Amino acid sequence: MDIMLFHSVYGLRPAVHAAADRLRAAGHQVRVPDLFEGQTATSVEEGMALKDKIGKDELLRRAVLAAAPYSERGLVYAGLSLGGSIAQTLALGDTKARGLLLLHGTSDIAENASVDDLPVQLHVADPDPFESHDWLTAWYLKMRRAGADVEIYRYRGAGHLYTDPGLPDYDEPAAEETWRTGLAFIDSL
Secondary structure: OOEEEOOOOOOHHHHHHHHHHHHHOOOOEOOHHHHHHHOOOHHHHHHHHHHHHHHHHHHHHHHHHHHHHHHHHHHHHEEHHHHHHHHHEEEEEEOOOOEEEEEEOOOOOOOOOOOOOOOEEEEEEOOOOOOOHHHHHHHHHHHHOOOOOOEEEEEOOOOOOOOOOOOOOOHHHHHHHHHHHHHHHHHHH
């Protein structure tokens, strides 16, 4: 499977490369674009400032340019937190998208969004300060209305970016379960 994996607000850090390597070890081709062009953050606040400085439109432009050469093949879009929101936006706009794997993040959904049974899997902490229960309920209903086939997995007590061993949020059992479930999802596509 061809996978386009987008990084979190921390930028392209070792944990993102480790995630890509895990996917490659399972036999997939993985591309990891650097939407921050070499810049990384050491805190959420620093990462948010970097994201805001670059701007949402520019981040999406960079993501589209990274995915465009491969989208004809039918990509699986994947992302970590901020990268999940970017992956979601691209997948909902790509008629050839094969699937969407979201780790730690979602995004707004346009009212006119429409997909044909796009397989979507979301893994998120429970509770998550960036993905409240009310938000996730509304998000789920909107994704279903758009035509996506959605599965949500919640990990009680895990921190927001619980798959990143370099952050205080890291939760090894939740991370390992996320990767087992996520890899099975990708293999099913």
